[in-house]
Amino acid sequence: MSFSQYSATIPLLISGLKNLKGILAKAQQFADAKKVNPQTIVASRLAVDMLPLSKQVQIACDTAKGCGARLSDTDMPKFEDNETTLDELQLRIDRTLAFLDTLNPEGFEGSEDKAIVLAFPSVTLNFSGQDYVTQFVLPNFYFHLTTAYAILRHLGVELGKGDYLGRVGG
Amino acid sequence: MSFSQYSATIPLLISGLKNLKGILAKAQQFADAKKVNPQTIVASRLAVDMLPLSKQVQIACDTAKGCGARLSDTDMPKFEDNETTLDELQLRIDRTLAFLDTLNPEGFEGSEDKAIVLAFPSVTLNFSGQDYVTQFVLPNFYFHLTTAYAILRHLGVELGKGDYLGRVGG
Numbered sequence: 001m002s003f004s005q006y007s008a009t010i011p012l013l014i015s016g017l018k019n020l021k022g023i024l025a026k027a028q029q030f031a032d033a034k035k036v037n038p039q040t041i042v043a044s045r046l047a048v049d050m051l052p053l054s055k056q057v058q059i060a061c062d063t064a065k066g067c068g069a070r071l072s073d074t075d076m077p078k079f080e081d082n083e084t085t086l087d088e089l090q091l092r093i094d095r096t097l098a099f100l101d102t103l104n105p106e107g108f109e110g111s112e113d114k115a116i117v118l119a120f121p122s123v124t125l126n127f128s129g130q131d132y133v134t135q136f137v138l139p140n141f142y143f144h145l146t147t148a149y150a151i152l153r154h155l156g157v158e159l160g161k162g163d164y165l166g167r168v169g170g
Numbered sequence: 171m172s173f174s175q176y177s178a179t180i181p182l183l184i185s186g187l188k189n190l191k192g193i194l195a196k197a198q199q200f201a202d203a204k205k206v207n208p209q210t211i212v213a214s215r216l217a218v219d220m221l222p223l224s225k226q227v228q229i230a231c232d233t234a235k236g237c238g239a240r241l242s243d244t245d246m247p248k249f250e251d252n253e254t255t256l257d258e259l260q261l262r263i264d265r266t267l268a269f270l271d272t273l274n275p276e277g278f279e280g281s282e283d284k285a286i287v288l289a290f291p292s293v294t295l296n297f298s299g300q301d302y303v304t305q306f307v308l309p310n311f312y313f314h315l316t317t318a319y320a321i322l323r324h325l326g327v328e329l330g331k332g333d334y335l336g337r338v339g340g
Contacts, residue, residue, distance in 0.1 A: 002282040002300050003173035011306050046216070046324045112172040117338065125339025130172050135338040142312030142333060149313075150320045152308050154216045164313060168305040169288065169295025 005071055005112060006105035009133055013064040014100055016145050017093050020060060020164040023149055023159060026094075028086045030157040038086045044151050053151045057089045060144040061096040067137045070116055072107035072128055072155050127164070175241055175282055176275035179303055184270055186315050187263050189336040190230060193319055193329060200327040202209035208256045210247040214321050223321045225251070227259045228240045231266040237307045238270050240286055241299055242277035255268075 031038040042054045051059070058081050069076035077099050083089045114129040118136070127136060149164050199320070201208040211226045228251050239246035247269050253259045284299040288306070297306060319334050 002175055003178050003303075005172055008173050008304075010180060013303070014309065016309065023174070046320055047326070050323055067335075099210075125340050131338070133173075134178075135185070136221055137333070138182065138308060139186065139315075139335055142309055143316045143331075145309075146313045146316035147320060150216055150317060153220055154324070156217070161313075165306070165309055169293075169297050 002034075003080050004105060004108060005133065006103075006108040009067050009071070009137055010100055010105075010108075012138070012140060013067065013159060015166055016141060017060070017064060017097055019164060020057065020145055020148060021093050021130050021159075022166075023152060023163050024086050024090055026159055026163065027155075027157050028153070031086070038079060039084055041152070041155065042084060042086060042089065044138050044149055044155055046147070046154060050147075053148055054083050056088060056144045056148040056151065057092060058083065060131060060141055060148065061092050061142045063137060063144065065096050065099055067133070067141075071111040071114070074103060074107065083123075099143070103165060115170070174275060174278060175299060175303065176273075179237050179241070179307060180270055180273060180275075180278075182266060182308070183311060185239065185336055186311060187230070187234060187267055187286050189225045189334060190227065190315055190318060191260060191263050192336075193322060193327075193333050194227070194256050196258055196329055196333065197322050197325075200322075200325070201256070209254055210325070211254060211322070211325065212254060214257065214325055216321055216324060220317075223318055224253050224259060226318040226321065227262060228253065230311055230318065231262050233307060233314065235266050235269055237303070237311075238273050240302070241281040241284070242273050242276065244273060256283045300307075301339040 027041055028038060031041055034152040043052045045052045061079070065076060068074065078093060079092060083092055116129055116155040117134040118125040124135070149159060155160050185308040197211055203245060214220045215222045231249070235246060238244065249262060249265060253262055265303055281299040286299055287300040288295040295306065319329060323329050
């Protein structure tokens with residue numbers, strides 16, 4: 001056995017969020033260079049019925065925050081979804097990272113079998129702690145990270161896979 | 171400890187690929203309904219310097235296949251990257267799933283510390299077996315899965331998060 005509930009989630013979420021910060025920094029440079037209103041970038045979508053960049057970042061943060069809080073029985077910090085600039089989205093990520101940094105591996109012990117209930121407006125999902133990690137947290141987190149990346153790539157921001165994966169395999 | 175090298179990867183990869191099959195099936199229905207040449211769909215991209223749908227599916231498959239083969243010291247089946255239709259991409263996924271089905275958890279034991287070397291044209295990445303899972307396989311797999319989804323969503327294929335996550339939390 002090589003992964004704990006903690007090691008299978010928190011380090012991955014932290015790396016992903018740090019990479020997302022770098023991606024948003026390149027979006028800011030793009031906005032500056034092109035003299036584009038950054039709010040236009042934050043409101044960009046890939047399809048009219050898909051969520052905009054702001055929401056992709058918010059949900060990536062909330063997936064990470066929710067995972068950390070639920071599996072460790074820690075109070076979940078509440079963030080309002082009111083970011084309209086790239087700077088504000090960076091701050092949202094910083095606040096999420098600061099929360100994840102407060103968590104320690106011991107707090108996650110035994111969370112494999114914990115009942116996790118996610119109530120959405122249209123559906124309620126029931127997971128064991130372990131299934132929550134593999135069936136919800138990881139695919140969902142990377143979904144919103146990648147969609148944020150894809151929105152920016154589609155706009156013309158100069159990004160590559162290295163920005164998404166970060167410095168790995170060194 | 172709750173995850174082995176096997177359980178942290180293969181079941182997630184299998185679920186993801188099965189969901190991708192469903193997503194491509196909806197793309198086929200869309201092509202049929204709109205009388206669009208499916209080859210146009212397979213060649214679609216989000217940006218001129220991003221990879222097309224075919225390549226996103228091929229890399230998702232290869233990330234899964236490579237993970238299974240490398241961690242279990244199994245010969246890696248070789249697939250030519252010659253798919254030009256949605257049917258052929260479905261077949262690629264089927265062949266990948268068939269390979270993953272041949273692997274058993276015992277074969278992955280001890281792979282945490284195995285040296286994994288990925289040689290790309292521009293860079294060589296060196297991982298431990300465990301870092302390979304968390305820093306490469308999972309983020310990379312979900313990246314290509316999500317990008318395939320995003321390309322199709324952008325074209326107007328009717329897809330929702332449920333198609334990507336699959337039936338979970340039941």
